[in-house]
Amino acid sequence: DIQMTQSPSVLSASVGDRVTLNCKASQNINKYLNWYQQKLGEAPKLLIYNTNNLQTGIPSRFSGSGSGTDYTLTISSLQPEDVATYFCFQHNSWPLTFGSGTKLEIK
Amino acid sequence: EVQLVESGGGLVQPGRSLKLSCLASGFTFSNYGMNWIRQAPGKGLEWVASISSSSSYIYYADTVKGRFTISRDNAKNTLYLQMTSLRSEDTALYYCARLTTVATDYWGQGVMVTVSS
Numbered sequence: 001d002i003q004m005t006q007s008p009s010v011l012s013a014s015v016g017d018r019v020t021l022n023c024k025a026s027q028n029i030n031k032y033l034n035w036y037q038q039k040l041g042e043a044p045k046l047l048i049y050n051t052n053n054l055q056t057g058i059p060s061r062f063s064g065s066g067s068g069t070d071y072t073l074t075i076s077s078l079q080p081e082d083v084a085t086y087f088c089f090q091h092n093s094w095p096l097t098f099g100s101g102t103k104l105e106i107k
Numbered sequence: 108e109v110q111l112v113e114s115g116g117g118l119v120q121p122g123r124s125l126k127l128s129c130l131a132s133g134f135t136f137s138n139y140g141m142n143w144i145r146q147a148p149g150k151g152l153e154w155v156a157s158i159s160s161s162s163s164y165i166y167y168a169d170t171v172k173g174r175f176t177i178s179r180d181n182a183k184n185t186l187y188l189q190m191t192s193l194r195s196e197d198t199a200l201y202y203c204a205r206l207t208t209v210a211t212d213y214w215g216q217g218v219m220v221t222v223s224s
Contacts, residue, residue: 001169034210034211036152038152043202043214043215043216043217044152044202044214045214046210046211046212046213049209049210049212050209050210053209055210055212087151087152089152089154089211091210091211094166095154095166095167095168095169096142096154096157096166097154098151098152098153098154099151100151101151101152
């Protein structure tokens with residue numbers, strides 16, 4: 001099974017900051033990496049699919065990059081409404097696996 | 108508007124069974140694969156099972172293989188998860204979610220399953 005490791009587990013940043021969330025796969029996942037945002041009490045929302053493709057309706061301050069085993073979600077200018085937990089998810093091979101999440105807080 | 112509405116959750120004793128349903132609307136259900144994904148209280152997300160649009164392909168997480176069965180009825184726009192031999196570690200919010208070729212894109216609001224004596 002492919003293990004997905006996210007870092008940091010908690011990230012505290014100020015409004016307007018550029019923030020970077022990391023996700024590392026235990027083997028090459030060929031860019032089949034999605035990012036989800038989950039706000040408290042809500043279902044997850046798809047932000048980015050296949051490493052760097054912005055889902056319709058998602059603000060352009062969100063972007064993704066990476067290849068092989070290392071992937072990144074970047075928020076170019078943090079907004080108060082971005083407070084949430086962010087999960088990466090690989091769909092390169094079965095079983096599908098999620099990272100454990102990064103909780104993003106505002107300082 | 109895509110809508111996925113789960114039902115069938117509740118409190119169940121260990122070793123018993125429960126069947127979840129997910130009613131889909133706002134898209135052509137028979138054209139899409141579907142997932143069940145769960146989240147234990149205060150924990151992360153765990154993929155449970157997937158089924159292709161015509162039920163030709165079915166996959167399970169090792170943690171539920173042999174105990175859970177995913178199925179669908181395209182005529183009723185409904186996805187199912189039959190859960191048997193339930194354990195305390197199956198306690199979670201269960202989401203159904205639409206599967207495309209590139210992503211699990213739309214999610215329901217989830218249904219809670221609590222396994223306890």
